[in-house]
Amino acid sequence: MTLPLGVLISGGGSNLQSLIDRMEAGVLDATIRTVISNNPTAKGLDRAKRHGIPTRVLPHQDYPDRREYDLALTRALQDAGVRAVALAGFMRLVGPDLLAAFPWRVLNIHPALLPSFPGLHAQEQGAAYGVRLAGCTVHFVDEKVDHGPVIIQAAVPALAEDTGETLGQRILRLEHRIYPQAVQWLAQGRLEVQGRQVVVRPNGHPPAALDSLPPCLVHPPLEEGF
Numbered sequence: 001m002t003l004p005l006g007v008l009i010s011g012g013g014s015n016l017q018s019l020i021d022r023m024e025a026g027v028l029d030a031t032i033r034t035v036i037s038n039n040p041t042a043k044g045l046d047r048a049k050r051h052g053i054p055t056r057v058l059p060h061q062d063y064p065d066r067r068e069y070d071l072a073l074t075r076a077l078q079d080a081g082v083r084a085v086a087l088a089g090f091m092r093l094v095g096p097d098l099l100a101a102f103p104w105r106v107l108n109i110h111p112a113l114l115p116s117f118p119g120l121h122a123q124e125q126g127a128a129y130g131v132r133l134a135g136c137t138v139h140f141v142d143e144k145v146d147h148g149p150v151i152i153q154a155a156v157p158a159l160a161e162d163t164g165e166t167l168g169q170r171i172l173r174l175e176h177r178i179y180p181q182a183v184q185w186l187a188q189g190r191l192e193v194q195g196r197q198v199v200v201r202p203n204g205h206p207p208a209a210l211d212s213l214p215p216c217l218v219h220p221p222l223e224e225g226f
C-alpha cells in the first residue's frame with residue numbers, strides 16, 4: 001500500500017527530485033499525487049512535469065490572508081487524494097487548518113541541526129556563527145516555525161572558509177538521503193510521537209545494538225592520542 005503524498009515547493013526542487021528518484025527506484029512506498037508551489041517560476045515544477053506528476057501553482061499573493069491561503073492549500077491537497085504532505089523548500093508557513101487536515105502527517109526538511117538556526121537562511125546563519133558541525137533535520141511540522149518533533153538528523157563538517165553556499169551544498173547532499181528515509185518510515189507507519197520524542201518502530205529486523213551505532217562525527221578531527 002503506497003502512501004499518497006503531496007509535496008509543497010517554492011524553488012529548485014532537488015529534495016522533490018530525491019523523493020521522485022527513490023519512488024521510481026521502488027524503495028520509497030509513496031506516490032506523489034501532486035506538487036504544489038507558491039512560486040510560479042519554481043524549477044521544481046519542471047522536475048515534476050518531467051516525471052508526469054500533476055502540478056498546481058497557488059501564489060500566496062492571490063489570497064487575502066494566511067488563513068485563506070492555508071485553506072486553499074488544504075483543499076488542493078485533499079482534491080488530489082493526498083494522505084501526507086512533504087514540505088520541500090516550501091517558503092511559507094502552513095497554518096492550523098492544513099495541520100488539522102493531516103495530523104502528524106506533515107514533514108519538513110530544514111538545513112540545520114534544529115533547534116539551532118531555525119527560519120530562513122539557516123546555512124548562512126551557521127557559516128556566519130562559525131559552527132564546526134552543521135547539518136539537516138527532518139521534523140514533523142507544527143504551528144510554530146521549525147519546532148515540531150525531530151524525526152532524523154544528519155551532520156556534516158563546517159569549514160572556517162565556508163560560505164552559506166558552500167556549506168549549503170554539503171548539507172543538501174545529506175538532505176537528499178534523510179528526507180526519503182523519513183518519508184519511508186512515515187509510509188510504513190513506523191513513526192510514533194511520544195511528547196518531544198519520535199520513535200521509529202522496528203521493521204521486524206533486530207534494532208541496531210547501541211554499541212553498533214556509527215562513530216561520532218568530530219570536526220576538526222581528533223589527533224593521535226586523543
Ligand SMILES: Nc1nc2c(c(=O)[nH]1)N[C@@H](CN(C=O)c1ccc(C(=O)N[C@@H](CCC(=O)O)C(=O)O)cc1)CN2
Pocket residue numbers: 087090091092093094095108109110111118119120141142143144145146147148
Ligand atoms: N507551520 C509551519 N510551517 C512551515 C514550517 C514549520 O516548521 N511550521 N517550516 C517551513 C520551512 N521553513 C524552514 O524550514 C521556513 C520557511 C519560511 C519561513 C518564513 O518566514 N516565511 C515567510 C515568507 C518568506 C518568503 O516568502 O520569502 C512567511 O511565511 O511569512 C520560515 C521557515 C515551511 N512552513
Ligand SMILES: NCC(=O)N[C@@H]1O[C@H](COP(=O)([O-])[O-])[C@@H](O)[C@H]1O
Pocket residue numbers: 009010011012013014015016044088089090109110111119120121122172175
Ligand atoms: N527553512 C526552509 C529551508 O530553508 N529549506 C531548504 O530550502 C532548500 C530547498 O532546496 P530544494 O528546492 O532544492 O529542495 C533546502 O536546502 C531545504 O532544506
